[in-house]
Amino acid sequence: RKEVEQDPGPFNVPEGATVAFNCTYSNSASQSFFWYRQDCRKEPKLLMSVYSSGNEDGRFTAQLNRASQYISLLIRDSKLSDSATYLCVVKNRGNTPLVFGKGTRLSVIA
């Protein structure tokens, strides 16, 4: 079983739609959680960290369920510019590397 699993998509949604991405992780020792965004042929960029209490940044909401080892990202009012691959990332405590999922591809259509 892969350490971080995501639905690869693609998710094709119209502008203005709400879309949710899910991610599960297998290592219960994971301490830090992130969503990265990666545009085609570009580097990953941090979208937001994910906190146990859930957190929101504009149209983006991230949730963490430690008991179920599940992370989610909700995008409201999708824009064309949201089209990208969204990578779920986990990290253990201390000097440990980031562990990436395969990513979920989103295409927002006019």
Add this chain to the structure above:
Amino acid sequence: DAGVTQSPTHLIKTRGQQVTLRCSPKSGHDTVSWYQQALGQGPQFIFQYYEEEERQRGNFPDRFSGHQFPNYSSELNVNALLLGDSALYLCASSSGPSNQPQHFGDGTRLSIL
């Protein structure tokens, strides 16, 4: 304030050759991590350098080696290239080996023929 810079942008090699990729970390960062991203996959951790030493290593063979210089820049060397080494190689820097977030460079796209 320069971000993470990588060179070259693209590279084409043949099987059996050797390659060196370079990375300069973001200003103020002292830790460099290297990742390999194959097509359709997420980045996979290769290794991390801090204080000119390899501190962490992922599940990559010894053909993958690296170096960090006193100015914190880093090189990734791959020997005896295989077709499966074709990928985007990403360098990420941070301030300290445990700190987040990591800032990624644009990557080097390596194609093996």
